[in-house]
Amino acid sequence: MSLPQTTHIVIRNDIADLAAVTSAMERVGAEYDMPKTPLFQLQVALDEMVSNVIKYAWPEGGAHDIEIRITARDEGVEVEIIDDGRMFDPRDAPKRDKPLPGERPQPGGVGVQMTRHLVDRIDYARIGSRNHTTLTKLCALGPTAASGEQT
């Protein structure tokens, strides 16, 4: 199949809907023979970013749509997350402070920090009243890429 190919899904801002995003990503991974390690890394990053949108984008609450476009390209997979919540550029999120000795780390900010490590690029644009956050994971796709990998 010639690339790029885009899979498009829309979910509600409900944490239960994240399962649909995970399944869609799994299907794309299987369809284009994405190797397991980059697939899992992208799954984690996607979970972090979409759950952040669900939890923080609409402080006033209410039902909202989140659009997700997963694009398989020759050089990797790109995921665009689109929401009409308050402006949030994940690239500006503050770095976490190290916990003081003997203190347990606080969970906040871990997700964005992990996402920075897990993907090759995070892009962001505010277009009209919408956030467009794009995660790019570079990796070879295709049967040779998937089969040459240790599981």
Added chain:
Amino acid sequence: MNKTALRMEDSHAGPVCILSIGGRIDSGNAADLLDRLNGLLAAGEKTILLDLKEVLYLTSAAFRVLLVATDEAERNAARVALCGLAGQVRELFEMGGLLEAFTIHGSREDALNRL
């Protein structure tokens, strides 16, 4: 049920309750893990060993649950330890800066010798 779904199974080795976890732990199912851990603590378990050997990946939602459960254990004079952190999973703990936040053993056997 798909092959990456969260799986949990508990067993006992002497006084240690071992919870073997498999599949993925993410925002969608982390609450199930917390329910299970709270259930074990409520049932009076004092030493819970989480074996993560079969875990495919986990997100910060899993770390949040593990931190909450560790605190809850302390309030119950109990403890939670982890073992079986393989390549990818260990890397995720490192990325989250959370390797030092938990009691982590190597294999299940190592853990049982020390707990």
